[in-house]
Amino acid sequence: QSNHEQFCDAGTKIPSSKLLIKGGTVVNAHHQQIADVYVEDSIIVAVNSNIRVGDDVTIIDAAGKYVMPGGIDPHSHLDFDVVFTTTVDDFFSGQAAALAGGTTMHIDFVIPLNGSLTAGFEDYQKKAKKSCMDYGFHMVITKWDETVSREMELIVKEKGINSFKFFMAYKEALMINDELLLEGFKKCKSLGALAMVHAENGDAVYEGQKKMIELGITGPEGHALSRPAVLEGEATARAIRLADFVNTPLYVVHVMSIEAMEEIAKARKSGQRVIGEPIASGLALDESWLWHPDFETAAKYVMSPPIRKRGHDKALQAALSTGILQLVGTDHCAFNSTQKARGIDDFRKIPNGVNGIEERMHLVWDTMVESGQISVTDYVRLTSTECARIFNIYPRKGAILPGSDADIIILNPNSSFEISAKSHHSRLDTNVYEGRRGKGKIEVTIAGGRVVWENNELKVARGTGRYIKMAPFSYVFDGLEKKDAIYLNSLEAPVNRSKNNSSKISDFLFKSNFNI
Ligand SMILES: NC(=O)NCCC(=O)O
Ligand SMILES: [Zn+2]
Numbered sequence: 373q374s375n376h377e378q379f380c381d382a383g384t385k386i387p388s389s390k391l392l393i394k395g396g397t398v399v400n401a402h403h404q405q406i407a408d409v410y411v412e413d414s415i416i417v418a419v420n421s422n423i424r425v426g427d428d429v430t431i432i433d434a435a436g437k438y439v440m441p442g443g444i445d446p447h448s449h450l451d452f453d454v455v456f457t458t459t460v461d462d463f464f465s466g467q468a469a470a471l472a473g474g475t476t477m478h479i480d481f482v483i484p485l486n487g488s489l490t491a492g493f494e495d496y497q498k499k500a501k502k503s504c505m506d507y508g509f510h511m512v513i514t515k516w517d518e519t520v521s522r523e524m525e526l527i528v529k530e531k532g533i534n535s536f537k538f539f540m541a542y543k544e545a546l547m548i549n550d551e552l553l554l555e556g557f558k559k560c561k562s563l564g565a566l567a568m569v570h571a572e573n574g575d576a577v578y579e580g581q582k583k584m585i586e587l588g589i590t591g592p593e594g595h596a597l598s599r600p601a602v603l604e605g606e607a608t609a610r611a612i613r614l615a616d617f618v619n620t621p622l623y624v625v626h627v628m629s630i631e632a633m634e635e636i637a638k639a640r641k642s643g644q645r646v647i648g649e650p651i652a653s654g655l656a657l658d659e660s661w662l663w664h665p666d667f668e669t670a671a672k673y674v675m676s677p678p679i680r681k682r683g684h685d686k687a688l689q690a691a692l693s694t695g696i697l698q699l700v701g702t703d704h705c706a707f708n709s710t711q712k713a714r715g716i717d718d719f720r721k722i723p724n725g726v727n728g729i730e731e732r733m734h735l736v737w738d739t740m741v742e743s744g745q746i747s748v749t750d751y752v753r754l755t756s757t758e759c760a761r762i763f764n765i766y767p768r769k770g771a772i773l774p775g776s777d778a779d780i781i782i783l784n785p786n787s788s789f790e791i792s793a794k795s796h797h798s799r800l801d802t803n804v805y806e807g808r809r810g811k812g813k814i815e816v817t818i819a820g821g822r823v824v825w826e827n828n829e830l831k832v833a834r835g836t837g838r839y840i841k842m843a844p845f846s847y848v849f850d851g852l853e854k855k856d857a858i859y860l861n862s863l864e865a866p867v868n869r870s871k872n873n874s875s876k877i878s879d880f881l882f883k884s885n886f887n888i
């Protein structure tokens with residue numbers, strides 16, 4: 373029996389209560405102050421000094437501790453079916469683990485079902501029925517036709533999804549080509565939905581994999597060797613340029629390398645709206661594990677893009693601290709050692725993915741705050757607020773403000789954490805951070821006004837998590853039409869010069885769906 377099953381009070385309805393969190397340092401992305409936080413019926417009612425309450429209110433002492441918005445993980449894969457198996461963490465165990473680590477909301481990726489986005493959405497709604505924390509969805513686009521285009525509209529306008537992900541890798545599975553990417557980007561733009569990319573050159577990766585097998589390199593190190601950082605850099609650059617061509621914002625998921633990060637830096641410097649998401653494993657690990665002689669140990673680090681050589685981790689940390697990268701995810705995608713063993717003779721068959729949903733908040737605190745690279749307010753921005761802003765759910769989420777959802781963590785900076793598969797709450801039998809210790813311990817997690825994690829004990833119940841709808845046109849779209857207008861103006865002179873062609877040009881502009 374795994375740890376989460378031991379701790380969880382599954383099936384029990386935990387009543388939400390009135391809470392007063394007393395005397396902590398309340399941290400938002402914009403400000404921190406010593407204050408009390410009063411919660412009633414799952415909502416933060418007041419943030420003030422010396423709030424007085426009646427006897428019916430549970431008081432939590434937070435003196436000397438940080439009171440912060442619960443983490444929001446923008447990137448997870450729970451109950452994710454790959455060709456031959458399914459991740460061990462579903463919407464209950466994965467979320468229980470997340471709550472034990474201070475994350476109170478995640479955004480998961482819906483995979484279309486038999487090519488249908490709506491069927492995929494319904495499938496994930498079913499999977500998520502057992503949720504014990506709030507969640508939202510991104511939608512993956514795997515093919516292109518009129519139906520997909522129409523369904524994207526429905527998904528945004530009726531189902532509450534405001535982002536679409538395109539895989540530039542995983543040839544013969546999820547991978548799409550540039551033509552589809554362009555169509556998808558244009559549609560995203562017209563809907564005010566954020567285009568996201570898994571950026572690796574899938575054709576080149578395929579070649580690289582074949583080469584490794586021909587050379588007789590069949591172990592997990594072949595995974596790293598077959599998909600070097602240059603292929604991540606190339607795809608990141610290509611996606612960025614195509615998004616620029618269409619003039620739509622772009623979100624690059626799991627930025628793992630200096631090559632990809634530098635493309636994002638260059639684009640942002642030139643004024644393009646590109647968001648870069650490093651993940652916990654990219655910030656805290658290096659690829660040396662993939663060379664471990666024991667297959668089981670090495671295989672647990674196989675994910676795509678691969679965890680890179682030492683140096684990439686530090687560069688990604690620096691990029692995060694200087695604003696080149698904006699928020700931290702996990703790409704939690706948990707396969708156990710039996711599932712990973714499928715690739716014992718061929719690294720291409722090892723299911724890709726590592727854990728992180730439970731560890732992210734501690735790792736970012738230890739790696740970034742304890743090292744002095746970022747402030748505590750930055751910590752809140754990178755782990756919670758920025759995600760809420762990008763996906764248009766701020767300040768309901770990502771803030772400790774009157775009216776916000778009562779998703780709150782209390783972190784003791786003088787305590788410490790230790791990570792182990794023996795004590796974690798995921799169903800995984802391994803942990804890529806095994807044995808890691810650090811400063812800062814999330815002692816309390818409050819989700820939807822309920823204390824779900826306290827004294828190292830989880831109290832969660834299936835069905836208490838809510839689906840959070842996300843509206844289109846978040847702040848990343850603000851003023852974008854002005855760039856379109858400038859582009860249109862720049863075409864005026866050539867249009868006038870070639871009067872004969874003018875009808876053709878306006879026809880092109882009309883059809884191009886550039887919103888101009
Ligand atoms: N990252 C990974 O290896 N697995 C999950 C799917 C994806 O995000 O590419
Ligand atoms: Zn990916």
Ligand SMILES: [Zn+2]
Pocket residue numbers: 447448449703705
């Ligand atoms: Zn992923």
